[in-house]
Amino acid sequence: MSELRKDPIIGRWVIVATERGKRPTDFISTKLKGETVSCPLCEGNENMTPPEIYSSRSQDTLANSPGWKIRVVPNKFPALRIEGTVDREGLGMFDKMSGIGAHEVVIETPSHDDILHNRSVSGIITLLETYQKRINDLQKDQRLKYIMIFKNEGERAGASLSHPHSQIIATPIVPKRVREEVDGSLEYYGYKMRCVFCDIIREEKRFGSRLVYENASFISLCPFASRFPFEIWLLPKRHMSGYTQMTQQETIELGDCLSMTMKRLAIALGEPQYNWMLHTEPNTLVPRNPWPDIQEHYHWHFEIIPKLTRVAGFEWGTGFYINPTPPEEAAAFLREVDVY
Amino acid sequence: MSELRKDPIIGRWVIVATERGKRPTDFISTKLKGETVSCPLCEGNENMTPPEIYSSRSQDTLANSPGWKIRVVPNKFPALRIEGTVDREGLGMFDKMSGIGAHEVVIETPSHDDILHNRSVSGIITLLETYQKRINDLQKDQRLKYIMIFKNEGERAGASLSHPHSQIIATPIVPKRVREEVDGSLEYYGYKMRCVFCDIIREEKRFGSRLVYENASFISLCPFASRFPFEIWLLPKRHMSGYTQMTQQETIELGDCLSMTMKRLAIALGEPQYNWMLHTEPNTLVPRNPWPDIQEHYHWHFEIIPKLTRVAGFEWGTGFYINPTPPEEAAAFLREVDVY
Numbered sequence: 001m002s003e004l005r006k007d008p009i010i011g012r013w014v015i016v017a018t019e020r021g022k023r024p025t026d027f028i029s030t031k032l033k034g035e036t037v038s039c040p041l042c043e044g045n046e047n048m049t050p051p052e053i054y055s056s057r058s059q060d061t062l063a064n065s066p067g068w069k070i071r072v073v074p075n076k077f078p079a080l081r082i083e084g085t086v087d088r089e090g091l092g093m094f095d096k097m098s099g100i101g102a103h104e105v106v107i108e109t110p111s112h113d114d115i116l117h118n119r120s121v122s123g124i125i126t127l128l129e130t131y132q133k134r135i136n137d138l139q140k141d142q143r144l145k146y147i148m149i150f151k152n153e154g155e156r157a158g159a160s161l162s163h164p165h166s167q168i169i170a171t172p173i174v175p176k177r178v179r180e181e182v183d184g185s186l187e188y189y190g191y192k193m194r195c196v197f198c199d200i201i202r203e204e205k206r207f208g209s210r211l212v213y214e215n216a217s218f219i220s221l222c223p224f225a226s227r228f229p230f231e232i233w234l235l236p237k238r239h240m241s242g243y244t245q246m247t248q249q250e251t252i253e254l255g256d257c258l259s260m261t262m263k264r265l266a267i268a269l270g271e272p273q274y275n276w277m278l279h280t281e282p283n284t285l286v287p288r289n290p291w292p293d294i295q296e297h298y299h300w301h302f303e304i305i306p307k308l309t310r311v312a313g314f315e316w317g318t319g320f321y322i323n324p325t326p327p328e329e330a331a332a333f334l335r336e337v338d339v340y
Numbered sequence: 341m342s343e344l345r346k347d348p349i350i351g352r353w354v355i356v357a358t359e360r361g362k363r364p365t366d367f368i369s370t371k372l373k374g375e376t377v378s379c380p381l382c383e384g385n386e387n388m389t390p391p392e393i394y395s396s397r398s399q400d401t402l403a404n405s406p407g408w409k410i411r412v413v414p415n416k417f418p419a420l421r422i423e424g425t426v427d428r429e430g431l432g433m434f435d436k437m438s439g440i441g442a443h444e445v446v447i448e449t450p451s452h453d454d455i456l457h458n459r460s461v462s463g464i465i466t467l468l469e470t471y472q473k474r475i476n477d478l479q480k481d482q483r484l485k486y487i488m489i490f491k492n493e494g495e496r497a498g499a500s501l502s503h504p505h506s507q508i509i510a511t512p513i514v515p516k517r518v519r520e521e522v523d524g525s526l527e528y529y530g531y532k533m534r535c536v537f538c539d540i541i542r543e544e545k546r547f548g549s550r551l552v553y554e555n556a557s558f559i560s561l562c563p564f565a566s567r568f569p570f571e572i573w574l575l576p577k578r579h580m581s582g583y584t585q586m587t588q589q590e591t592i593e594l595g596d597c598l599s600m601t602m603k604r605l606a607i608a609l610g611e612p613q614y615n616w617m618l619h620t621e622p623n624t625l626v627p628r629n630p631w632p633d634i635q636e637h638y639h640w641h642f643e644i645i646p647k648l649t650r651v652a653g654f655e656w657g658t659g660f661y662i663n664p665t666p667p668e669e670a671a672a673f674l675r676e677v678d679v680y
Contacts, residue, residue, distance in 0.1 A: 009521055
């Protein structure tokens with residue numbers, strides 16, 4: 001069983017995932033793994049994954065057989081497990097907690113080569129709807145304080161399988177980075193009585209220089225204090241604290257905005273590897289929500305970070321990032337791309 | 341001129357380093373740079389670097405000529421520059437500041453292949469003394485609120501030159517990560533009237549399972565809530581808030597502890613790439629120090645993080661780390677190494 005451990009100085013939690021089974025000797029040879037002959041995420045190999053939690057498939061097909069458009073399965077090597085209770089324990093001066101949570105894999109498409117930036121918009125919309133369904137389902141479990149959806153595209157971005165997939169990890173505590181963002185938006189709201197993200201959208205439309213793409217409901221932009229070259233945020237124009245509050249029409253427009261943004265990035269930089277993270281409100285069904293007004297001050301969004309530079313000692317030591325490309329230059333470059 | 345920009349939500353500062361000159365097109369080809377024919381950091385190539393700020397050299401040699409043991413030079417492509425004033429400016433809702441600071445390169449040895457874990461202990465001690473001298477010198481500049489010393493070893497760790505070197509970046513604000521650590525130690529001190537790092541040392545000696553190496557004055561260990569496999573901290577046993585408070589005898593013992601720890605890491609894992617960061621107190625010569633009792637509650641140390649895993653979307657989105665190797669296993673593996 002994995003465990004959660006707390007750093008006694010800054011309060012950062014770490015998942016020590018013993019079940020993922022990296023023994024010390026596994027690191028000695030650092031050769032890259034080749035692709036296995038059979039991809040466990042491809043159509044026809046459904047028996048190579050744990051049984052599916054959710055799928056979108058033709059009505060005449062059975063679960064865990066071919067005929068699906070999208071599948072969600074438990075991670076075979078989960079960082080956190082759904083079974084058990086949240087047990088807390090002190091170990092001398094240290095604090096730990098049992099590794100309860102969920103770890104799921106969203107298999108985005110049956111086809112191994114159906115890379116996101118070339119995928120049909122309808123395929124992307126199916127993915128975005130699946131994210132909504134999984135959040136709605138996982139939120140019912142009140143042990144799960146936060147549901148993080150993310151995508152690692154490419155080996156440098158941390159992916160161990162090349163078949164298009166995203167991941168969902170639900171944690172028994174609200175992570176530090178999420179707390180900072182929610183607290184930051186609350187502080188701004190307390191001072192100005194406005195949402196900081198709504199203000200950012202307004203300001204960026206006024207400046208124009210950091211915009212990447214825009215449609216009726218969504219906007220993508222390179223943020224003012226981008227940590228990385230070509231960092232992109234994608235925000236709904238309507239104020240919404242949670243991803244599941246999106247309407248069907250908005251989901252369609254998010255599909256368009258995400259598709260157009262990812263195409264531009266892929267064309268401009270030659271299909272860079274990247275991470276994306278969905279930043280949405282913590283589970284609001286949890287009793288004693290520490291942010292009773294979160295619907296007023298928080299605003300969900302995606303953050304996309306291409307893997308173009310290395311994070312080095314300075315960043316690790318300070319939390320300060322050095323970005324060699326001003327976001328205005330990155331955004332201008334992305335706007336100029338001819339999208340086929 | 342570089343500029344510092346502040347994220348309006350969580351208050352994180354970023355250095356947008358326009359002078360480092362990464363144009364968007366520089367990222368299109370991601371081929372690795374080969375080593376240049378002539379290494380600018382090697383002995384004999386002193387004219388390839390900016391003029392030296394400090395060197396330890398034979399008395400009969402001139403500055404910027406051969407005959408040195410260690411050289412400190414300004415970074416040719418600095419993230420921050422020493423010239424100018426700290427100008428602050430609002431840009432609509434956003435905040436920025438001029439990129440004032442220092443960025444130096446410590447050329448650790450004249451010989452290109454004199455890698456740290458094979459270097460003589462006396463060579464390592466010279467390096468550690470040089471760090472002290474540079475901090476003492478840079479602290480006199482009251483614009484510099486923090487002096488961060490770090491080492492990127494290997495391309496995956498962010499190094500762009502393979503000649504053994506470390507870097508110094510002095511910033512006009514105390515970075516977020518440093519503030520969190522100092523504030524965390526203050527909170528613990530306020531509650532227990534003890535230093536949290538001194539307590540960690542005491543606890544780790546009692547447990548024993550996470551210790552790596554120990555001599556009279558220093559200890560190295562894999563921390564309880566290690567973010568990464570084989571993460572190692574190296575702490576002075578005597579309570580000291582600042583690196584420059586170390587005595588000469590302690591510097592010698594730090595050289596031994598660092599050498600023995602890095603040898604173990606290199607032998608155990610086959611010379612992994614790594615970052616190390618010196619965590620010391622903010623510049624105490626700055627007026628209106630926000631931590632008047634810092635000498636009581638803060639405790640300087642090194643953090644060493646081998647590059648064995650990739651930081652992926654989950655970590656970026658949450659600030660939560662998944663570590664697949666328990667620190668007890670990593671420490672046991674390092675203790676068992678036969679050091680030649």
